[in-house]
Amino acid sequence: MYPKHIIEQVLQSIDIVQVVSSYCELKESGTDRYRGLCPFHAEKTPSFFVSKSKQMFHCFGCGKGGDAITFLQEINGLTFTEALEMLAERAGIKLPKPTYGSGQGQTTQEDSKKQLYALYSQAVNFYRNQLNNTLTGKIAQDYLKKRNISPQIQNEFGLGYAPADGEALYRFLKSQGFSDALIIRSGLVRQSYKENKYYDFFRNRIIFPIRSIDGKVVSFGGREITGKEEPKYINLPETELYKKSRILYGLWEGKETIRNKKYVVLVEGYMDLLRCFQCGIRNVVATCGTALTPDQANLIRRFSSEVIIVYDADPAGINAALRATGILLQAGLSTKGVVLPAGKDPDEFLQAHSVEEWNELIENAPRFFTFFIHLNKGKKIHPPGKP
Ligand SMILES: [Zn+2]
Structure with missing residues (x-):
């Protein structure tokens, strides 16, 4: 463990408002308080507060709260020491070698x-x-x-x-x-x-x-x-x-763009994601061979409240899109879907078409229910989550 005075020195050298702001959007609410949508639970009205003078955060919705170290621990799944080291790096403080013994x-x-x-x-x-x-x-x-x-x-x-x-x-x-x-x-x-x-x-x-x-x-x-x-x-x-259910491919590389664009494009494969990035589309994440999980949906929600699903236009892709939609809606995310021309995946589409054509599809992406009806023309499928 690091000595107490070191921990305090690190905490005093950073501003929790800035730390939290790199994970979710905060708005000033009063002289000392900042307010935003809680990055830890799904909500439509902000009940997550950060106090600049106290250097603490608290959510009245889910009860999570603490200092900047706790915040980094919770949001990144880090141990205390890892979170402290991350903060120290941010503050430009070189930590002494930790002393082992207790714990x-x-x-x-x-x-x-x-x-x-x-x-x-x-x-x-x-x-x-x-x-x-x-x-x-x-x-x-x-x-x-x-x-x-x-x-x-x-x-x-x-x-x-x-x-x-x-x-x-x-x-x-x-x-x-x-x-x-x-x-x-x-x-x-x-x-x-x-x-x-x-x-x-x-x-x-x-x-x-x-x-x-x-x-x-x-x-x-x-x-x-x-x-x-x-x-x-x-x-x-x-x-x-x-833990594969908690990782999204491309999220680290794309998170700044996702936050700026305020929506994220969800694709299935490594190649789909790399193609998007190569075309300059950086607000993309991929599940890479696993079905989208609630943990991944919560991860997305830390950065954006809207998701546009672009999966392969084959039966497997369509079924995966429907399942993902159910999970995203349950996490409180606004969900749209793009249907690519038959047989194309995002990688193939972007190689055969221009980025403008891609953007047009994204901009005109229908909301979930229209998307669902479109996908099920002439088919008898029940909405996700319903028997
Ligand atoms: Zn909360």
Whole structure:
């Protein structure tokens, strides 16, 4: 733990109003108070208050409250120390090495998270290097070229390549001094008990690092590139850093634009999202192979109150859109939907059409009920949530 005077120094160097404002919109309400829609629960009338003089927040709706550290803990799912470190970084204060002793359990847990973050960050370097600087990476480069993903976007999202070899990452991580136990816990390497051998989870795949809301890589997705392997996309299993129901791909990269535009476009896949970003459309998030969850809907609500769903125009996409709509409405989000021309996904649409045409679809997106009726022309489907 850090000594008390350090914690106080950090808290005195920041302004809670600014900290909270980077997560939700606040309006002045009285000389000392700021008011906004609570980022922790769904509401239409603001009952979330921040006091500048007290440097505290409180929500009269859900009862959450505390100082800036509590706020960062709650909103980012951080431990006390992680939130303090985030604040200190923001304030430009260099923290002394924390002293361990009491609270051993928590410290160990935090250490273990830190080690995992460090391992993932090295794994990103490894995959990037494989993609950009090796002969074997050429096949992946060609693939990304064929899919028309620009080098800028590859850089911004840290795309990489997992070689087919099957042990290269394991050997690399060992050479960096990571223990077998940690490497196994990362999910990136598996152990075959039969042959007493280690093998990489991703082999011959394009790698998409997945970042949490504070920009740290917490997991990876991999897409096969030969056209022969199934499944096309695989994701790492959940770890102590990654609960897939609580992460949205692209949210960290796009959150500023989402807040400015006041709506977010929801797409299904990695490629859909990258295509949007490449076309300059940055208020987009993707669920990446999993059905939208209530936690993800709440995550969206921290940044915007309106969602426009653009899913694939095939039966699976339409069903997923309907399910997502139900969850978004329950989270109190205003929901619209875009139906793309038959058989197109957002990636294909934006490659075949201009951004203006895309914007036109988005601007004219019908509200949920019209969207629903449109999707169900001639079909007998019940609205989501109704038997
Ligand atoms: Zn609340």
